[in-house]
Amino acid sequence: MAKKFEDKVKELEEIITVLENGDVSLDESIKKYTEAMKLVKECDDELKTVEDKISKIVSENGELKDFTVE
Amino acid sequence: MKDKYLTVSAITRYLKSRFDLDENLQTVFLKGEISNFKAHTSGHFYFSLKDENSKINAVMFRSQTKNVLFKPKDGMKVLLTGRISLYEAMGSYQIYVDEMIEDGVGNLYLAFEQLKEKLSKEGLFDESHKQKIPKVPKKVGIITAPTGAAIRDIITTIKRRFNVCETILFPTLVQGENAKEDIVKNIKKAQEYDLDVLIIGRGGGSIEDLWPFNEEIVARAIYECKIPTISAVGHEIDFTISDFVADLRAPTPTAAAELAVPNMADLKSKLNGYLIRLNEGIYKKINYNKLYLDSVKNSFVIKNPMVMYENKRQNLDLLSEKINSLVTNSLKNHRDKITLIKKSYIFYSPDMIYKKYRDKIDSIKSSYVLSNPMILYKDKKSEIKNIIEKLELLNPLNILNRGYSISYLDEKVIKSIKKVKKNDNISIRVSDGIIKTKAVEVEDK
Numbered sequence: 001m002a003k004k005f006e007d008k009v010k011e012l013e014e015i016i017t018v019l020e021n022g023d024v025s026l027d028e029s030i031k032k033y034t035e036a037m038k039l040v041k042e043c044d045d046e047l048k049t050v051e052d053k054i055s056k057i058v059s060e061n062g063e064l065k066d067f068t069v070e
Numbered sequence: 071m072k073d074k075y076l077t078v079s080a081i082t083r084y085l086k087s088r089f090d091l092d093e094n095l096q097t098v099f100l101k102g103e104i105s106n107f108k109a110h111t112s113g114h115f116y117f118s119l120k121d122e123n124s125k126i127n128a129v130m131f132r133s134q135t136k137n138v139l140f141k142p143k144d145g146m147k148v149l150l151t152g153r154i155s156l157y158e159a160m161g162s163y164q165i166y167v168d169e170m171i172e173d174g175v176g177n178l179y180l181a182f183e184q185l186k187e188k189l190s191k192e193g194l195f196d197e198s199h200k201q202k203i204p205k206v207p208k209k210v211g212i213i214t215a216p217t218g219a220a221i222r223d224i225i226t227t228i229k230r231r232f233n234v235c236e237t238i239l240f241p242t243l244v245q246g247e248n249a250k251e252d253i254v255k256n257i258k259k260a261q262e263y264d265l266d267v268l269i270i271g272r273g274g275g276s277i278e279d280l281w282p283f284n285e286e287i288v289a290r291a292i293y294e295c296k297i298p299t300i301s302a303v304g305h306e307i308d309f310t311i312s313d314f315v316a317d318l319r320a321p322t323p324t325a326a327a328e329l330a331v332p333n334m335a336d337l338k339s340k341l342n343g344y345l346i347r348l349n350e351g352i353y354k355k356i357n358y359n360k361l362y363l364d365s366v367k368n369s370f371v372i373k374n375p376m377v378m379y380e381n382k383r384q385n386l387d388l389l390s391e392k393i394n395s396l397v398t399n400s401l402k403n404h405r406d407k408i409t410l411i412k413k414s415y416i417f418y419s420p421d422m423i424y425k426k427y428r429d430k431i432d433s434i435k436s437s438y439v440l441s442n443p444m445i446l447y448k449d450k451k452s453e454i455k456n457i458i459e460k461l462e463l464l465n466p467l468n469i470l471n472r473g474y475s476i477s478y479l480d481e482k483v484i485k486s487i488k489k490v491k492k493n494d495n496i497s498i499r500v501s502d503g504i505i506k507t508k509a510v511e512v513e514d515k
Contacts, residue, residue: 005206005208006205006206009206009340009341012344013344015348016344016348016351019347019348019351019355020347020351024355026355026356026359029351029352029355030352033348036344036348037348040341043341046234047234047334047337047338047341053233053234053235053236055225055229055236055237055238055239056236056238056239057239057241058239058240058241058259058263062259062262064238067216067239069222069225069226
């Protein structure tokens with residue numbers, strides 16, 4: 001997800017520059033626009049996870065246990 | 071006699087100048103053990119430095135004692151830099167100390183520099199080998215002590231900035247003899263987890279405390295780590311080998327967390343900004359096309375299409391006219407050409423030619439000369455008569471008839487007396503013969 005998030009943002013930036021300098025046909029820009037809106041929504045969702053991620057600690061046998069800082 | 075004896079101060083002054091002029095004694099590096107150390111209330115340090123078989127007095131004034139990082143005690147091994155001179159009052163030489171560091175520490179610094187030199191030669195610090203730290207990680211690994219300020223700062227910072235990201239702590243010894251193996255073990259273990267970035271570090275401490283992060287095996291483990299690493303060892307001023315070899319150095323654990331994860335607020339506002347620019351972009355695009363369409367719609371031609379038609383019709387007339395004139399012209403040309411040919415044909419037809427030549431012959435026949443040939447003869451005859459008369463006139467002998475004579479000397483006509491001498495035989499020609507004579511006398515005119 002991390003890599004994908006950054007890729008999505010990069011793609012978003014590319015679409016915006018294309019739309020802004022405007023040398024694209026109307027249908028092409030509409031297609032790009034809808035694509036971009038999808039990306040924005042996806043990125044937003046990824047940032048809106050419901051609960052805090054709990055931090056984990058690796059125990060001796062390699063298992064993950066919850067870890068809270070005192 | 072007495073005056074050759076020096077005073078004590080004179081000889082002392084002379085000795086002091088010997089010390090002060092000696093180049094080698096101006097900056098001296100001394101190694102030894104502190105003994106009878108006294109920190110004077112004035113802030114100056116008085117002690118002596120000794121080794122197995124000799125001792126030297128030492129003094130460190132307050133302005134220098136400030137930057138001594140440790141508390142000097144008798145028996146401590148130290149490294150000094152200073153200037154050696156003579157203390158006249160006591161008549162003893164001593165070292166005026168500028169810098170003092172713990173000798174034990176000294177080797178550590180030395181070891182640090184040597185390892186740093188070696189690894190940098192091997193290229194472990196090269197920028198080109200540094201991995202990029204991901205901007206938006208999902209899972210962050212942390213290698214530090216499970217207790218203490220470092221882990222607390224890292225986790226709280228990550229939670230504050232970007233709580234959607236998971237953190238996994240690999241509890242590790244960060245001090246003491248077997249810390250280095252533990253760090254290496256955990257760096258290897260961390261690579262089994264699908265981590266996006268790995269923070270390696272600890273809180274502040276003395277150079278000995280931080281030493282595990284200067285160990286070669288730790289440095290190599292960090293270098294070979296597949297996950298991008300951020301090192302955060304000690305405080306801002308502390309630099310360890312792992313700082314140089316990691317992909318990114320953070321001055322403190324908190325800073326490491328800030329470098330590892332983005333700030334949620336920033337990300338959200340960035341996304342928001344993109345949304346606005348997207349909408350603006352598409353709106354502008356549609357608007358532009360709409361305007362373009364309007365302008366096309368009320369363009370003149372669309373408004374009154376007949377115009378185009380009329381133009382066309384006009385062109386049509388123009389063209390048809392042109393064609394007609396072209397055709398008639400070419401017809402005329404051709405007709406002219408034909409008549410021309412016909413005429414010339416007539417003109418060069420065989421009976422024409424026959425007629426032409428016959429005429430020519432007739433004309434010749436009827437020419438005057440042919441019809442009266444005698445005329446030629448008459449002309450010729452008169453011509454000859456003229457010629458004869460001309461000849462007669464020119465005949466030199468006619469002159470003789472009128473009494474002239476020609477005198478010859480040796481067959482040559484005499485034109486001047488210069489050619490004649492007395493008694494020359496001269497023959498004179500008259501009209502009817504020659505008279506032979508001899509020159510009696512030659513007389514000038």
